[in-house]
Amino acid sequence: MFQQIFAVTGMNLRNIPSRWSTSLVVVVGIGGVVAVLVAVLSMAAGLANVFDQSVSTDRAVVVRSGSTSELSSNLNFETSQIISTMEGVDIAAPEMYVVADVPKKSTGEPANMVVRGVNTSSFDIRPKLKVVDGRLFETGRNEVIVGVQAHAEFANLDIGSSLEMRESMWQVVGVFEAEGAVSESEVWADLTVAQAAFRRADSITAVRVQLDSPSDFKTVKALIKDDPRLATDMVGEEDWFSTQSETATIVIRVLAYTVAVIMSVGAIFAALNTMYSAVAVRTFEIATLRAIGFRGGAVLTSVMVESLFLALVGGLIGGAIAYFGFNGFTASTLSNVTFSQIAFQFAVTPELLIAGVVLSVALGFVGGVFPAVRAIRLPVTVALRGE
Amino acid sequence: MGRIQFLLRCMFRHGLRTNLTMLSLVTAFMLFIMLRSVAVVFETGFDAGPQTRMQTASKYSMVDMLPLAHMNVIRSIEGVTDVTHASWFGGFFEEGETNVATFAVDPETYFDVYSDFEIDPNALEEFKSIRTAALAPQGMIERYGWEIGQKISVVSTIYPAPSEEGWVFDLVGSFESTNESDGFDPFLFHHDVLRETFAAGAVGWYTFLIDDPERADVVAQVVDRRFKNSSDETRTMTESDSWKSFLAQYGDISLMMTGILGAVFFTMILLTANTMVQGYRERVPELAVMKTLGFSNLSVSMYILVEALLLCGISAALGVGLGTLVSMGAQDFMPPMIPIYFDPITIIWGLILGLALGLFVGLVPAVNANRLEIVEALHAH
Numbered sequence: 034m035f036q037q038i039f040a041v042t043g044m045n046l047r048n049i050p051s052r053w054s055t056s057l058v059v060v061v062g063i064g065g066v067v068a069v070l071v072a073v074l075s076m077a078a079g080l081a082n083v084f085d086q087s088v089s090t091d092r093a094v095v096v097r098s099g100s101t102s103e104l105s106s107n108l109n110f111e112t113s114q115i116i117s118t119m120e121g122v123d124i125a126a127p128e129m130y131v132v133a134d135v136p137k138k139s140t141g142e143p144a145n146m147v148v149r150g151v152n153t154s155s156f157d158i159r160p161k162l163k164v165v166d167g168r169l170f171e172t173g174r175n176e177v178i179v180g181v182q183a184h185a186e187f188a189n190l191d192i193g194s195s196l197e198m199r200e201s202m203w204q205v206v207g208v209f210e211a212e213g214a215v216s217e218s219e220v221w222a223d224l225t226v227a228q229a230a231f232r233r234a235d236s237i238t239a240v241r242v243q244l245d246s247p248s249d250f251k252t253v254k255a256l257i258k259d260d261p262r263l264a265t266d267m268v269g270e271e272d273w274f275s276t277q278s279e280t281a282t283i284v285i286r287v288l289a290y291t292v293a294v295i296m297s298v299g300a301i302f303a304a305l306n307t308m309y310s311a312v313a314v315r316t317f318e319i320a321t322l323r324a325i326g327f328r329g330g331a332v333l334t335s336v337m338v339e340s341l342f343l344a345l346v347g348g349l350i351g352g353a354i355a356y357f358g359f360n361g362f363t364a365s366t367l368s369n370v371t372f373s374q375i376a377f378q379f380a381v382t383p384e385l386l387i388a389g390v391v392l393s394v395a396l397g398f399v400g401g402v403f404p405a406v407r408a409i410r411l412p413v414t415v416a417l418r419g420e
Numbered sequence: 421m422g423r424i425q426f427l428l429r430c431m432f433r434h435g436l437r438t439n440l441t442m443l444s445l446v447t448a449f450m451l452f453i454m455l456r457s458v459a460v461v462f463e464t465g466f467d468a469g470p471q472t473r474m475q476t477a478s479k480y481s482m483v484d485m486l487p488l489a490h491m492n493v494i495r496s497i498e499g500v501t502d503v504t505h506a507s508w509f510g511g512f513f514e515e516g517e518t519n520v521a522t523f524a525v526d527p528e529t530y531f532d533v534y535s536d537f538e539i540d541p542n543a544l545e546e547f548k549s550i551r552t553a554a555l556a557p558q559g560m561i562e563r564y565g566w567e568i569g570q571k572i573s574v575v576s577t578i579y580p581a582p583s584e585e586g587w588v589f590d591l592v593g594s595f596e597s598t599n600e601s602d603g604f605d606p607f608l609f610h611h612d613v614l615r616e617t618f619a620a621g622a623v624g625w626y627t628f629l630i631d632d633p634e635r636a637d638v639v640a641q642v643v644d645r646r647f648k649n650s651s652d653e654t655r656t657m658t659e660s661d662s663w664k665s666f667l668a669q670y671g672d673i674s675l676m677m678t679g680i681l682g683a684v685f686f687t688m689i690l691l692t693a694n695t696m697v698q699g700y701r702e703r704v705p706e707l708a709v710m711k712t713l714g715f716s717n718l719s720v721s722m723y724i725l726v727e728a729l730l731l732c733g734i735s736a737a738l739g740v741g742l743g744t745l746v747s748m749g750a751q752d753f754m755p756p757m758i759p760i761y762f763d764p765i766t767i768i769w770g771l772i773l774g775l776a777l778g779l780f781v782g783l784v785p786a787v788n789a790n791r792l793e794i795v796e797a798l799h800a801h
Contacts, residue, residue, distance in 0.1 A: 054694055054697070055694055055698070057690065057694075058687075058690055058691050058694050061686070061687050061690050062444075062687045062690075062691065065683045065684065065686070065687045068683060069680050069683050069684075073676075073680075097580065098580055099579075099580025099581060100577070100578070100580065101577045102577060102578075104483060104578070105510070105577060105578035105579070132481040132482075132483045132484075133480060133481055134479075134480060134481045134482075139672070140668055142665055142668050142669075143665070144668075144669045145481055145482065145483070145669065198480075199480055232651065288458075291454075292451065292455070292680055295447050295450060295451050295454075296447070296451065296684060298447050299443075299444040299447035299448055299451075299684070299687075299688075300444075300687075302440045302441075302443045302444040302447070303440075303444050303687070303691050305440050306436075306437055306440040306441060306444070306691070306695070309436055309437065309440070310437060310698065364671055364672075365671060366669075366670050366671045367669040367670050367671075370577060372482065372483050374669065
């Protein structure tokens, strides 16, 4: 039995080159579905990565009660001082988050860029953040350092160039990296200078908290909630960032799956077409094999293997196109929660590639099974008598 | 046998193959309509109404607010007929769904500026007179299965809720705008309810009507110059342009859609061309016989070409029709910020694309059929 399967299947596969144009249709059709699905989903994965990189379990954000983003939060400076003295708190960094319109490199149109006013404690709290080019801004001066993604997305953020925000001029003095965290899409300035320039008096938008350990979260949260001087909430970074990433990734996934389902239906028709004609061309050959004693199962398997093989090749090519074409590609989009640009890199993860290959094999299976059944249903005598 | 009958016989000579090819083409054209319907909004902005409707927002960024006092200044500018204001509320109705437009507006003037929105006069009166009243676009009411008269609880990402239930509004009626902005149309309530919050005395943006669309640029400059060097400088443009620049911030959606469609149609060209070539090869002896019977070279190749055009044309028509139906119904199932705006031009492009595809894949077999030598063709078989 196995000998028969190997013999017929081997014969089929060796024959593919003589039918290359029809076979190519399956490979390209299924390759296209996989490439599109993986490429679009890699956007969602890339966006999720940014937030994953930003999260640390021993950090939290304190904002005004009820706010889900720094944009809508407003606190006075004392809040950070009160929190810094609490039991279980290692560092409490006051930060001011504002959005400024700056032209994007790609379109020249203004887009929302995050400007974060910070003092040295914000650097202590984010050890991943490192100035990789130029230097840090000096306290008290209109200088900014720009995240590597912001530098790539927005125009005129090179070191030495000046940036106008709200009638004030700022000098770009450095570029920083943060291992892919969301801060890379931001521009940082000295807190006191920024407060004056953006007319915020001494108000801040949030306090970043470094806890002594993740286990202190509950007690610190309760302390903050019960303090009569504070009308604030503390949110762990995990929850903080997951609300921010959810909306954007859901939209991308809905789009990806809708397109993939419709394209898959089209690709199945293409695969069916090819496999039916592959069977039709060999009607005589199959009948001959059956007549000299090859079993139906062997013939069926051979057709299935051919279809699966072509689909697999398509899936691998599609995955490769997505990987080499899009992995690491940088794009940016508007977050609906923070109303600012978030840059991310397409991430073609191993999981996505595996999902793509699994899909291709499934499509190949559906496309092969009906033609395979037809191949063995045809009575031998009829097939042999036919043209 | 008439020519048309003959053509159809040829086309469905290998019925299964033709049907399968057509079905894949139908799905391709369906995708074309659906993706174009998403992309078109990001490319052109949508026609948000008359070209006389302008918008003034903060110059610094769209999240900065403007003082309420700007309203009277704008109203006093020559050429401005009606002014209203609105503010982004960042509201959502259900857990996790933040993509709904919720605006705090001035009930007295909003529908003067949006006079092209259809609303029942009684509902508008009620909206004006009840402080907690809200209006929703018809599409939103259907999506959430609301009934007029019910209470709607909204949670805001910006404004802390006054009670455990969130912000509670009385839904007093619905309105309808152009179908183009469906999915972006806002849930409306009184700006007054924000009086207790930090937004007291501040609004997100102003929208106003001018009497002459030709003077849009001039009026925009006058408005912005009026607020220059104040602590709240402005940026004024037509509402359509302002939508366009907002949507552009989401990134190059149009390029992405074009990329996907490119992949789809590359496959389709290959698939259909393959079907046509196969069909041609099988028919070589028949074509030779036709020529022997006196059909001219031209008419034989025309038969082949028309067959390809029919195959692609019929599939395009079916796919476009199906895609249109799906696009028109899909908005209800999509997250509201994936706008599906169905533009009739898309249908025409779909059909043109279908015929172009037919021409492209039919050309090679048709030329071959034209050159076919009778003796050789009959000899080969």
